[in-house]
Amino acid sequence: MNIKKIKKIREGEFKSLLKNVPVAGDEEGIIKIYDRRFNLMGAEYWTAGFFNILDKIMKKGAVGILYNSGYEIGKIHFNWLKGIGIAAEEEFIGKYLGLLKFCGYGNINIASFDENRVVIVAESSPDGIEYKHIYKKKRKVCHYLKGILDGFLSSLLKKELTSEETKCVAAGDKCCEFVAKVK
Amino acid sequence: MKFTKQELKELEEIKEAFYRVLKGLDVLRPSKDGIISAFGRRLLLIDSETFAIPPELIGPIQNRVMYHLGLEAGEAIAKGLERKPKPIEKLKIIFKLLRRGGIKLLKDAKRTEVTKLPEIAFKCWGYAKYAGWSSPISTEIDLRSAKGDSFATTGPFEAYAKIKRGWKGKVACYFIAGTVTGLYRHWFGRKDIEGKETECRAKGDKHCHITIHPTVSR
Numbered sequence: 001m002n003i004k005k006i007k008k009i010r011e012g013e014f015k016s017l018l019k020n021v022p023v024a025g026d027e028e029g030i031i032k033i034y035d036r037r038f039n040l041m042g043a044e045y046w047t048a049g050f051f052n053i054l055d056k057i058m059k060k061g062a063v064g065i066l067y068n069s070g071y072e073i074g075k076i077h078f079n080w081l082k083g084i085g086i087a088a089e090e091e092f093i094g095k096y097l098g099l100l101k102f103c104g105y106g107n108i109n110i111a112s113f114d115e116n117r118v119v120i121v122a123e124s125s126p127d128g129i130e131y132k133h134i135y136k137k138k139r140k141v142c143h144y145l146k147g148i149l150d151g152f153l154s155s156l157l158k159k160e161l162t163s164e165e166t167k168c169v170a171a172g173d174k175c176c177e178f179v180a181k182v183k
Numbered sequence: 184m185k186f187t188k189q190e191l192k193e194l195e196e197i198k199e200a201f202y203r204v205l206k207g208l209d210v211l212r213p214s215k216d217g218i219i220s221a222f223g224r225r226l227l228l229i230d231s232e233t234f235a236i237p238p239e240l241i242g243p244i245q246n247r248v249m250y251h252l253g254l255e256a257g258e259a260i261a262k263g264l265e266r267k268p269k270p271i272e273k274l275k276i277i278f279k280l281l282r283r284g285g286i287k288l289l290k291d292a293k294r295t296e297v298t299k300l301p302e303i304a305f306k307c308w309g310y311a312k313y314a315g316w317s318s319p320i321s322t323e324i325d326l327r328s329a330k331g332d333s334f335a336t337t338g339p340f341e342a343y344a345k346i347k348r349g350w351k352g353k354v355a356c357y358f359i360a361g362t363v364t365g366l367y368r369h370w371f372g373r374k375d376i377e378g379k380e381t382e383c384r385a386k387g388d389k390h391c392h393i394t395i396h397p398t399v400s401r
Contacts, residue, residue, distance in 0.1 A: 014213075014217065018212070018213070023209070023211035023212055023213070023219075023228070024205070024206045024209075024211060024313055024315075025202075025311075025312045025313050025314060025315040025316070025318075027318070028317070028318055028336075028337035028338075029311060029312035029313075029314075029315060029316055029317040029318035029319075029337055030315055030317075030337065030338075031228070031314075031315030033228070036230060036231075036232075037230075037231040037232075037315070037340060037343060037344075038228045038229060038230055038231060038315060039228070039229060039231050039314060039315035039316055039340040040211060040219075040226050040227070040228055040229075040313075040314035040315055040316075041226065041227050041228075041229045041256070042224050042225070042226055042227075042256060042259045042260065042263070043224070043225040043226060043227050044224060044225070044259055045252060045255040045256045045259050046227060046229065046256075047227070049252060049255045049256075049259075050252055053248060053251055053252055053255075054241075054248065057244065057248065058241070064240075065236075065240050065241055068240055069233065069236050069240060072236075072237070073230055073232070073233055076230070076232060077230070100217075101213065101217030102213055102217065102228070103213075103219075103227060103228035103229070104213055104217060104218060104219035104225070104226060104227040104228055105217060105227070106216055106217040106218055107216060107217055123216070124216065124217075124218060126225060126227055129225070130225065
């Protein structure tokens with residue numbers, strides 16, 4: 001897997017989306033990226049707030065809910081991009097990271113990639129940054145983003161991957177890091 | 184009391200003016216680092232289908248959780264829209280508006296400098312339209328009786344997502360009902376207000392309709 005190539009594709013996709021996709025609701029209040037509907041959410045309630053509510057009610061179950069919701073969306077997005085006609089693995093990953101960047105997730109980089117282990121670094125994960133900003137409690141919180149990436153990569157590699165968040169901005173680290181391994 | 188036709192027309196002009204201003208400013212455009220921020224808040228574009236979380240994940244309290252999350256969202260949106268830009272920020276906005284839409288867009292911006300209900304609400308509906316939520320209107324906003332409503336003239340994302348994932352026969356927009364309630368709680372300055380979705384496209388209705396009412400009369 002050529003990591004530099006993935007980054008280049010990510011930037012190309014990001015720029016192409018900026019150029020071609022209007023980030024604004026149409027006359028009916030609908031935003032579409034290609035053929036899928038998207039809507040704008042505040043990161044403070046959608047990431048940190050959601051985790052906080054679930055954490056209060058479900059305790060440890062909160063992590064699973066966010067992770068599984070993200071995993072599901074990651075899988076759906078893989079099938080969506082597959083339907084658009086992308087074939088090469090590098091192109092899949094690069095385009096998806098470009099889409100996530102366009103959606104406001106910031107720069108997400110593949111740090112290393114081999115058959116059974118993938119290391120991913122998120123420079124400005126909204127989950128981590130918003131949690132740190134609002135709740136100040138030091139902990140790893142990027143369960144939703146971790147789920148999205150695992151769901152997408154598992155579908156791509158046709159292997160069940162599961163990540164561990166080894167660094168998190170909300171835990172005091174400079175970035176968020178996910179180490180995904182084959183189950 | 185419901186708005187007259189004339190009142191509604193004038194309020195809808197505020198909504199459309201704010202929509203045009205946001206579009207003109209292109210506030211949702213991500214930065215070169217992939218960050219979207221507006222009104223002093225970080226924002227994210229979310230795949231609408233995310234709102235069709237399979238019920239087995241959270242369980243029977245799912246609708247309540249989404250409603251409560253919506254309350255937080257409503258409060259955050261209301262506060263964000265009230266935020267006054269710093270003088271230097273305001274100057275930049277004026278230049279940007281002039282560059283992108285000329286005097287016409289600047290007039291639109293002036294028209295949306297509102298301080299009273301229900302103009303504030305319709306300005307917010309302009310934001311909702313821009314943010315891809317749907318194109319809502321209200322037919323009634325009464326501060327004294329703390330009654331109000333929000334009427335989505337096009338399919339809101341939550342009903343859209345749930346219909347797509349097979350939800351039918353019952354109301355679906357719990358997050359949006361919570362958000363509308365959170366907005367009205369902020370605008371009315373009282374917490375004893377609840378919202379309920381009385382009509383929903385997922386139920387087969389033409390529109391999604393959320394009504395707001397006080398839980399106890401004062």
